[in-house]
Amino acid sequence: MKRMINLAPSRGGRWLLGLLPFLIIAMVYFSLSSARLAENPNDRLLPAPATMADTFWSMASEENVRTGQILLWADTLSSLERLLAGVAISALIGLTIGIINGGVPMLRAKLSPLVTVLSLIPPMAILPILFIAFGTGEMAKIALIVIGITPFLIRDLQGEALRLPDEQLIKAQTLGGNSWQILCRVLLPQLTPRLLASTRLALGSAWLFLIAAEAIAAQEGLGYRIFLVRRYLSMDVILPYVAWITLLAFLLDQALAWTSRLAFPWYHANEGDKS
Amino acid sequence: MSLLEAKRLEKHYGDQVVLERLNFRVEPGEFVTLVGASGCGKTTFLKMLLGTERSSKGELLLDGKPIPNEPGPDRGVVFQKYSVFPHLTVLGNVMFAEEMRHSRLFGKAFGGTRRAAADKARERIAEVGLDHALDKYPHELSGGMQQRLAIAQALMMKPRILLLDEPFGALDPGIRVDMHELVTRLWQEQQLTIFMITHDLKEAFALGTRLWVFDKLRHDPQAPQAYGATITYDLPIDARQRQEGVPATFAESGIKTLTQETLL
Incomplete structure (x- = not known):
């Protein structure tokens, strides 16, 4: 008998094993849902899968009577706009300050303590300030995402920059590089894949801040819709929306992972299991 | 004027004396091999030449002027790893x-400049025998190929001094011999001055024109950090000695040191 740490499933087996927990959760839900519906056909708490599919389909295909928009797509579009704008701005700031902090000791001495303190402020606690400062429009929501995840990105990239072997910086200097060139050609390209990796991790928080901001003040958006229909106990809308958000988050995450593997093969050279 | 000159050079870290009483002159074109027990300050010495460590006392002169205290294009380097x-x-x-x-501005060449740079680089790459692997990333290369690459990269700059910090320490014996030929050839062709740290005395004799043994002259058991290492033996190696090999040369010079016992 081989040791447990040496036993690995085959490729097909891995898919099946990965699917298993999902199947179990689905089965548990089906049985609970049908049990409740058998008792009370008007139960709203655990709607039947068919009901959810119907509702979701109508939200994805029928125009809203009042606004003339198709709700699901309008919500998705505005939420994604906010999320992507927030994440893109954060990534840009994070990369810039991360490189500067990691590469230039004189600037690190000035900025690093500030970043550490800022990263400890709970972003939700300053949401009211953002609403007061930027109004309840798009700005405040994007700002919340930026404030929420930028400090994390900066700290992560700064750490990565400091972990680069000194040998590389010395070598670049012996090859005639000046400070700016070394930041551009040694630090920047080596931190970019790390930025993708840490952005993947930060996406979870980004979604959290987005939904929170939408829940409080918005006219449309995935988070807004969920919190709106909560008043009517419309689990048949909420559950598919949650699944939809999860799917979007998963696709974004995979897109970043895939981009990173494609664009920076050298960064992924030492990864073990590729699954 | 000598290329490199040290006068009563010392290096301390706080109370700990790492190197002391270093006095030497090195002329252009010499190939100095540095041997000595681990932790005796060889790498520190190389870092002082490189400019990443400053001397604590005494003078280290390059062309009669104090050596710059940061790395520069006149001194190329190949490390054991991460090069x-x-x-x-x-x-x-x-x-x-x-x-x-x-x-x-950006450290990135485009168009004609880029093609010219690529052509120059290809020549260098061919010299170290990597022309079949132009588009490979370092992680796809073996240890020996990576060190060849590091040498080609350092020589692009046409440095006057090349510093090698155990460049072949992690390589197989067979590959080492190839690398020795490569380094010897490049040293002669490009008229470099080379400083090479090694743990392998045979290598030190086979490659160098001058061998430095780093060791402590004085030792205080109560305060091991009180005295530092210095160059205890400064041996010129001529072609004859290179052929006869290590033991003969040592016998001839009458060397008997702790280092020798450690190394042989």
């Missing part, structure tokens, strides 16, 4: 120096 950029291909790594020279 090449993992994010650049073989060609990109070797082109790096050329790109630094031509594009002060």
